[in-house]
Amino acid sequence: DIVMTQSPVSLPVTPGEPASISCRSSESLLHGNGNTYLDWYLQKPGHSPQLLIYLVSNRAPGVPDRFSGSGSGTDFTLRISRVEAEDVGVYYCMQAVQTPPWTFGQGTKVEIK
Amino acid sequence: QVQLVESGGGVVQPGTSLRLSCTTSGFTFSRYAMYWVRQASGKGLEWVAVIWHDGSTTYYRDSVRGRFTISRDSSTNTLHLQMNSLRAEDTAVYYCVRGFPETQWPTSLDSWGQGTLVTVSS
Secondary structure, X not given: OOOEEEEOOEEEXXXXXXXXXXXXXXXXXXXXXXXXXEEEEEEOOOOOEEXXXXXXXXXXXXXXXXXXXXXXXXXXXXXXXOOOHXXXXXXXXXXXXXXXOOEEOOOEEEEEO | OOEEEEEOOEEEOOOOOEEEEEEEEXXXXXXXXXXXXXXOOOOOOEEEEEEOOOOOOEEEOOXXXXXXEEEEEOOOOEEEXXXXXXXXXXXXXXXXXXXXXXXXOOOEEEEEOOOEEEXXXX
16 A cells, blocks of 8 residues: 655644645555646644645645645645645645555644744 | 535444445536545544445445445435444544546545544443
């Protein structure tokens, strides 16, 4: 199974400042069809997770453009250009190149300083 | 809009059974794969099972294979998870999730229900 590792585990942020989260996979997430199957999800406090980014860099409908994803192979990054208070929660990356199983990172908790 | 509403959670003893249901609306159910994903209290997300849009294929994580059965009813647009021989380690919130893209091997989880809590305890 592909193991997903996120860093940091906890990320204190200042509103208005940028923030970034790293996700690394134990194997390349590049599929033979040319797609790279890496998603980002956000679980706000007390809520269900929601899809933020799919295929490394595609924002899901309704996701603000301050969120961006990048990376290739085994190294990926989620960036928030200017953090807002509503962005707090736990962020998860997930791979879907080698399924089953679909595997998630352990999560990164973003909180306001 | 897409709605996924889980039900059937509760407190049960080890070794017993429980059946979760997910009532869906707002989309063409028969065109999407559907997942169950769980989350133990204070822990991360864990994929449990998936069923293809047409019901032709199912997959399970190793720890539930042979005990859990995922199924779908297109006449009622409902997803089910039959859980037998429950263990303490199955205690979690169970989310019903829609797979994306439609009618293809699902690679993203684009809509989530609110979850239903399953507690396995003596």
